[in-house]
Amino acid sequence: MATIINRTRGNQAQLAREGKVRRMTSPADRAVANRINNQVKKVRRDYELKNSQSQISAAHMILTS
Amino acid sequence: MNITTIICTLAEIRDQLIPVIKDEFSVSQEIAEDILDGDLQPHFNNLKDTTYILLEYPYVDKIYRDSYYSYFSTKLGNYKKDCIRLSFFEGEVQAREFREEVAIHALQSRYRGYMVLRPTVPNVVGRSIISPLALKRNDFLSVSGCFHATVNSIKFQVDGFPHSSQDTETITCAETALWAVMEYFSARYLDYRPTLPSLIVSALKNRSVERQIPSRGLPVEQLGYALKEFGFGSRIYSKDQFGADEFKRLISTYIESGLPLILAVDNLASGGTIIHAILAIGHAKTTNAEIDNLPPANEYNPYLSNIIATQQLKFYDNDDIQRDFVLIDDNQPAYQLSKLDRPTIQYSDPDWHTCEINYFVVPLYPKIYLEAYEAKSYFKQLLLSGYFTIPQGSEIFIRTFLTSSRSYKDALARDQRFTPIVKDFILEAAMPKFIWVGEVSTKDLIKQGLANGILILDATEPNLHNFNALIIMMYQDVYCYPDNDTKELMEISLSLNTFNMYTNNLKGF
Numbered sequence: 383m384a385t386i387i388n389r390t391r392g393n394q395a396q397l398a399r400e401g402k403v404r405r406m407t408s409p410a411d412r413a414v415a416n417r418i419n420n421q422v423k424k425v426r427r428d429y430e431l432k433n434s435q436s437q438i439s440a441a442h443m444i445l446t447s
Numbered sequence: 448m449n450i451t452t453i454i455c456t457l458a459e460i461r462d463q464l465i466p467v468i469k470d471e472f473s474v475s476q477e478i479a480e481d482i483l484d485g486d487l488q489p490h491f492n493n494l495k496d497t498t499y500i501l502l503e504y505p506y507v508d509k510i511y512r513d514s515y516y517s518y519f520s521t522k523l524g525n526y527k528k529d530c531i532r533l534s535f536f537e538g539e540v541q542a543r544e545f546r547e548e549v550a551i552h553a554l555q556s557r558y559r560g561y562m563v564l565r566p567t568v569p570n571v572v573g574r575s576i577i578s579p580l581a582l583k584r585n586d587f588l589s590v591s592g593c594f595h596a597t598v599n600s601i602k603f604q605v606d607g608f609p610h611s612s613q614d615t616e617t618i619t620c621a622e623t624a625l626w627a628v629m630e631y632f633s634a635r636y637l638d639y640r641p642t643l644p645s646l647i648v649s650a651l652k653n654r655s656v657e658r659q660i661p662s663r664g665l666p667v668e669q670l671g672y673a674l675k676e677f678g679f680g681s682r683i684y685s686k687d688q689f690g691a692d693e694f695k696r697l698i699s700t701y702i703e704s705g706l707p708l709i710l711a712v713d714n715l716a717s718g719g720t721i722i723h724a725i726l727a728i729g730h731a732k733t734t735n736a737e738i739d740n741l742p743p744a745n746e747y748n749p750y751l752s753n754i755i756a757t758q759q760l761k762f763y764d765n766d767d768i769q770r771d772f773v774l775i776d777d778n779q780p781a782y783q784l785s786k787l788d789r790p791t792i793q794y795s796d797p798d799w800h801t802c803e804i805n806y807f808v809v810p811l812y813p814k815i816y817l818e819a820y821e822a823k824s825y826f827k828q829l830l831l832s833g834y835f836t837i838p839q840g841s842e843i844f845i846r847t848f849l850t851s852s853r854s855y856k857d858a859l860a861r862d863q864r865f866t867p868i869v870k871d872f873i874l875e876a877a878m879p880k881f882i883w884v885g886e887v888s889t890k891d892l893i894k895q896g897l898a899n900g901i902l903i904l905d906a907t908e909p910n911l912h913n914f915n916a917l918i919i920m921m922y923q924d925v926y927c928y929p930d931n932d933t934k935e936l937m938e939i940s941l942s943l944n945t946f947n948m949y950t951n952n953l954k955g956f
Contacts, residue, residue, distance in 0.1 A: 389871040397939055406834075406927070406936040414833045415913065415936070421750055421832075422911040425824045432820075436685035437668060440806055443711055445621040446664035447723035447778075 452599050453502040454540050457491060460500050464531075471504050471531055472566040482571055486612075490562065490572065490780040493582050498559070499540040501598060505529035510574045510626070511565040513643040514617040518660050519567075527566035530573060534598040535559040535581050545599045560605040561596050565614070572612040574630075577781050578605050587784060588953035589729025589773040590705050592634030608707070608728050610781035617644045620724040621665035623777040624709045625673050627726055628810055631707055638812075639678055650676040667711045667806045670724070680813035686805045689820070692745055692767075694804075695787050699766035700819045701809050702727055704849035705952030710774075711806035712790050719798055723791070727807075729773035731784060733956050735894050737768050748824060754831045758839050763890065765846035815849065815881050816909040817916060823847050825911055826885035826902050834938075835900075835923045844893050846886045846948070849906060852878035854951045864897075864946045869926060873903070876918055876928070881906040886948055887922055896956065897945040 397403050406415075455463045461483055469479040508530040519526040537557045544550035559581035563573035576594045579585040591606045609630035613619045618626065625647055632639040642650075648659045650673045657663075665673075667683065674681040686694040701708055713722040744764040746752035755762050771784040776791070783793050791799040811818070826847060830837075837843070856874055859865060887900030900922030908916035914929045914936055921927065926939040950956050 388875060389868075390875045393868050393871060394939070397941075402940040404938045404940075405930070406938050410833075411936070417750075418828045418832050419912055421748075421828050422821075422825065424750075425748070425821055426911075429818075429820050432685075432688040433682070435688045436683045436806070437671075439685055439687065440667035440671070440683045440711075443667045443713070443722060443806060444664050445619070445667060445670075445711060445722050445724045447620060447721045 448505065451504055454542060455500055457494055457496060457498045457500060460491060463502060467502060467504055467531055468564070471529065472527060472568060474568055478568065482569060486569060486571055493780050494535065495537065495581060495583055497538055498581060499536045499538065501534040501536065501540065502531060503534070503599070504531040506532040506563065508563045508565060508573055510611070510643060511563070513645050514614060517645040518617045530566065531564040532561055533564065534561045534596070535577065537581065545601050551601055554601070555603055558598070558603040558605055560607050561598070567614040570612045570614050575610045575781060576605055576607040577610065578607045579782060582782060587729055587731045587773050587782070588955040589782070590631065590707055590953065592631050594634055608775055608781065610775050611777060613777045616661045619662045619664045620777050621670060622647050622662060624724040624726055625670060627775060628674070628707055628709065629677055632810070642677060647673060667808065670709055670808045674808065674810045678813065679810040680815060682809050682811060682818055684807050690747065693747065693820070696764060696766035696823070697819050698727060698787060698804070698807055700823060700847050702730055702772065703765065703846065703952060706809060706849070709808040710790065710804045712802040712804050714798065714801045716803065717801040719801060721799060721802055723802065725790060726775040727772050728775055729953055731771040733768060733770065737770065738890050738894055741768055741890070751827050751831060758837065760837065760840070761842040763842070763844040765844065812881060815906045817883060817904060817906050819847070821911065822883040822904055825904065829902055829917070829920055830885070830887065830922065834927060835925055837923065842889045844888045844890055846888070847883065848952055849881055849883055850949065850952055851880060852882050855882060855884065855949060858949055858951050862947050864944055866941065866944050869921060869941060869943060872926065873919060878918060879905050879907040882918065884949065888948065892945060893948065896948050898948045899943065899945045
């Protein structure tokens with residue numbers, strides 16, 4: 383007889399019935415998400431600048447030894 | 448033409464090898480002695496005293512033959528085209544053992560690799576694969592590939608990392624580093640092919656404004672370009688741009704991910720003229736003392752440093768541990784151990800002692816679109832921004848690495864300490880080929896090889912907005928994942944056990 387293995391759905395449903403599952407959509411949760419999104423943007427800009435400058439200067443460093 | 452084979456002990460190698468070098472490379476007795484004492488003896492000194500060596504000559508080496516036909520044969524001088532090969536075994540070896548089936552099986556277990564000597568005097572050490580097991584000091588963790596060799600007509604295999612010295616004409620340190628990286632990856636993964644000196648020249652032909660042979664070295668940027676041509680999604684990091692601390696952390700993160708890195712070292716800051724490429728392939732095993740002595744991490748992101756200060760957290764980064772790293776340097780015997788601050792301290796010439804690492808190139812799998820700097824920062828944001836209730840003054844130790852989801856799930860499936868329901872959640876989560884993992888622990892737990900939190904990111908997703916790259920995160924009895932349909936974050940309250948840290952990348956910690 384075939385066996386289907388997917389315990390996640392059953393476990394999630396069971397935990398939901400026990401009141402242990404929460405959708406993180408409260409204003410406080412959204413505030414945290416927005417803070418992280420803002421930081422992600424800043425870090426991306428920072429990385430892209432550092433990366434492009436790394437490439438530019440790497441073109442002048444000739445490995446000879 | 449016949450092949451001659453000589454079997455001898457490590458103590459006998461000098462007397463056996465000098466006449467062979469003299470005859471095969473057509474050099475004087477004095478030059479043969481200089482080669483042995485100056486060039487080869489440092490390699491032999493690192494081998495266990497119980498090592499037996501098998502010399503075979505003439506030997507046709509594919510790398511040297513490529514250099515010979517593309518360059519050395521075009522000169523007037525009478526360059527030899529054959530090499531000598533040394534094969535290493537642990538313990539006594541007798542000729543008859545190569546012709547007896549049972550003995551051959553035992554020999555395989557004692558085979559420790561090989562070293563080719565090419566007639567490019569004085570830089571004769573060519574293609575080598577030496578197992579760390581051959582060395583007197585081998586208490587380190589490093590990436591390695593499985594390589595095949597035929598010794599005295601019998602096929603053997605050995606685990607190790609490729610090494611060669613530069614011949615200074617067709618291959619300098621830059622080409623040698625590229626060759627070794629490709630040799631390693633082609634031995635590990637079907638996606639990559641080994642390279643040859645002439646193929647490196649071809650790959651960079653359109654980027655060069657002058658003739659390429661004899662080689663005068665390569666710019667760091669061209670290493671990235673060549674790796675891209677060979678199938679990688681290479682990235683370049685500069686110390687000037689990322690800052691000394693973050694730069695060293697990034698090296699450590701990639702090494703912890705089991706990736707060999709090409710490091711560019713120089714002593715220009717101290718007025719020198721050395722600019723050199725070496726490979727970093729692993730690190731020494733982490734000691735409890737190193738963990739105890741680890742200071743809290745300097746956080747340079749003002750947003751994160753403010754949270755750490757406000758909550759009085761003791762935040763430690765695995766990448767700050769002052770370890771010895773395992774280096775492959777073409778001017779030195781394989782597997783040198785050095786701190787990142789002094790990568791060339793083992794040189795006898797003091798000019799090298801002031802060299803610093805100023806760039807590194809990482810050969811990433813081409814579909815790894817999320818790199819280490821952003822991944823590390825994102826882990827800290829997810830951990831500290833308020834989703835988890837972290838008590839004031841808590842201690843957090845974080846270890847960041849890249850790994851394949853296959854290897855990660857395999858290790859997780861076998862870990863009996865994991866809470867079963869969480870294990871099922873993670874094992875049944877769809878994942879890309881490569882994932883970023885942030886393993887959360889404490890100093891005490893990490894000394895026991897344990898962790899108590901985990902964050903997993905999709906390494907193929909560079910867009911971090913609204914948890915696009917997040918696969919799961921769990922810590923402090925909270926398990927979070929983005930809902931498949933709405934992409935909203937879901938939170939499940941679950942009791943989490945401590946679990947074994949993941950050590951598959953370097954086969955240890």
